[in-house]
Amino acid sequence: MIKNLISHLRELQAYRAVLQQLVMQQLILRYRRTTLGFFWTLINPLAMMSVMALVFATLFKADLQTFTVFLFAGMIPWNFFSSVVTQSAHAFINNEGLIKKIYLPKIIFPLSIASAFLIDSVLSFLALFSIILIIGGSLSWAVLFIPIAYLMLFFFALGIGLITSVATVFFRDLQFVILIAMQGVFFLTPILYKHDALVGKVAWLVGLNPAVPFIELFRAPLYQASLPSPGVILQAALISLSAMAIGLFVFLRQEKIIVFRLWVEMSSIRVESLSIKFRIYHDRSPSLKSYFANLFRQQRQAAYSNFWAVKDVSFEVKAGDRVGIVGHNGAGKSTLLKALCRVYESSDGKISVDGRIAPLLEVGAGFHIEFTGRENIYLNGAILGYTKQQLQGIEPEVITFAELEEFIDTPVKYYSTGMYMRLAFSLATAMHPDILVLDEIFAGGDAAFMVKA
Known part of the structure; x- marks a missing residue:
């Protein structure tokens, strides 16, 4: 020794x-x-x-x-x-x-x-x-x-x-x-x-x-x-x-x-035979009159039909892996990511996540447009599960990495899509989450920021 x-x-x-x-x-x-x-x-x-x-x-x-x-x-x-x-x-x-x-x-x-x-x-x-x-x-x-x-x-x-x-x-x-x-x-x-x-x-x-x-x-x-x-x-x-x-x-x-x-x-994700079923309602704005009228019809019109957005999907992501999900529009990519982040519950199958997830599924999600960038750091950070003390410690780092020093006290309703994205990404990654889930989030970022990120 x-x-x-x-x-x-x-x-x-x-x-x-x-x-x-x-x-x-x-x-x-x-x-x-x-x-x-x-x-x-x-x-x-x-x-x-x-x-x-x-x-x-x-x-x-x-x-x-x-x-x-x-x-x-x-x-x-x-x-x-x-x-x-x-x-x-x-x-x-x-x-x-x-x-x-x-x-x-x-x-x-x-x-x-x-x-x-x-x-x-x-x-x-x-x-x-x-x-x-x-x-x-x-x-x-x-x-x-x-x-x-x-x-x-x-x-x-x-x-x-x-x-x-x-x-x-x-x-x-x-x-x-x-x-x-x-x-x-x-x-x-x-x-x-x-x-x-x-x-x-x-x-x-x-x-x-x-x-x-x-x-x-x-x-x-x-x-x-x-x-x-x-x-x-x-x-x-x-x-x-x-x-x-x-x-x-x-x-x-x-x-x-x-x-x-x-x-x-580090994080690991295991998805076993995952299926997610959506209900497609035929009458989008039902009235009480039409509802009760339908009750007394001999042949009732089905109120909804089932649609399988994700069907029997299985995969595993090990620690250190970077995985991309590729598919055409409507293939269920975003639905799958939302299921991983517990936005959607699975209809069948099982999802096991070992680690803390930082979701970036939509630009501006969890932000209040009337709040400033600084105020949204604390609002969105609380939604992500961070304490005020933790957010105070990372606030300077988030602002600097997002390149928003001059605009951090401006209401985010005046932000461009790129500014929204940079702030959201900087906050999500500042606390070093176990799992980072991105859903086409870089569509609003320029080339320089994508390289830095």
């Missing part, structure tokens, strides 16, 4: 330029095309924490200036840790296209996530220093310990991140479990309250939280103007090294399997 670890360190040195680019990519895409750009890295968390400080200082009847420093000193390291753990859960899944086609040290993906959030967090702390000075506070020499605190927190977060990144490759649902779990851990971490104010079983339960000593590493220099106690430093160091060791052990044991698990977890 030691030789394997040394080999990985050498590879990271050789691929350091790739690591730098991945880190910059995450930082740039997060706030690209916004007026303030990278400054949102500071404004977002500081604004949120300012509101929390005002609310909880009022609830706890605490001095606002003192409580602001207390809260910020706990929230900034927590935000870093929480972001690394939750985002690392997507590290390999979101980059499966690269992992399956190009060789890169796989550890580079969770490492780039941790590094990007480290930069965010350090900048937030620099802003906190400014806030402390502005509100009349002072900084002691103990703040020189913060880089050491960051080093220990970085290894702790990265170690846990390595575990979550590997685990979600095997169990995709874990990425949602981790989000819920981190919300629970937040309230078991003394961020809004002091640890020594707790008593009984609650104090014992919070004491089991491995994140607690790391909060103390940051809070002592800023809030108490002193170094953390030797016991806290030792405890944090042991937890940090243990988490990193366990994370590396899990990663190195499963590294060679990850690429195969990504293939296994």
Whole structure:
């Protein structure tokens, strides 16, 4: 294992330029095309924490200036840790296209996530220093310990991140479990309250939280103007090294399997003897008079006849396959695709789909013409099953890929067919769906976009 670890360190040195680019990519895409750009890295968390400080200082009847420093000193390291753990859960899944086609040290993906959030967090702390000075506070020499605190927190977060990144490759649902779990851990971490104010079983339960000593590493220099106690430093160091060791052990044991698990977890479609029957109604606008008159006729006219749009179709699409369905107009191509996307139920036979489908069956489906392009990203994204948090993360990427920067806040009723198509395709593919179903969608796109897509 030691030789394997040394080999990985050498590879990271050789691929350091790739690591730098991945880190910059995450930082740039997060706030690209916004007026303030990278400054949102500071404004977002500081604004949120300012509101929390005002609310909880009022609830706890605490001095606002003192409580602001207390809260910020706990929230900034927590935000870093929480972001690394939750985002690392997507590290390999979101980059499966690269992992399956190009060789890169796989550890580079969770490492780039941790590094990007480290930069965010350090900048937030620099802003906190400014806030402390502005509100009349002072900084002691103990703040020189913060880089050491960051080093220990970085290894702790990265170690846990390595575990979550590997685990979600095997169990995709874990990425949602981790989000819920981190919300629970937040309230078991003394961020809004002091640890020594707790008593009984609650104090014992919070004491089991491995994140607690790391909060103390940051809070002592800023809030108490002193170094953390030797016991806290030792405890944090042991937890940090243990988490990193366990994370590396899990990663190195499963590294060679990850690429195969990504293939296994990819989509597959199996269609067995599928038939779809439509009813063709003869009277398209029946009245009550004609309906009751038909009831008393000796020879009633059939209300409808059956039409088999798809008859006894069987095929299988394996992971990684690209399949095109060719046929003349009316052959049932679109009907078959809609059946795969569960728009139509099968009359006979069976459809088995293993994976998440992103359907693009008709340009503008799921869009509201009075909404802007940006508003439709959230509307259509919700229809596709994505959360608001996920959509906020991919919004800049969707807008850039669709080439709609200048028109994203324009109602889509003024969009051309090509603009509709680019926005729909960019949104459907931004979350890396398992299965992408297209029904002549590129009829509205130009040659350049088809090449890019």
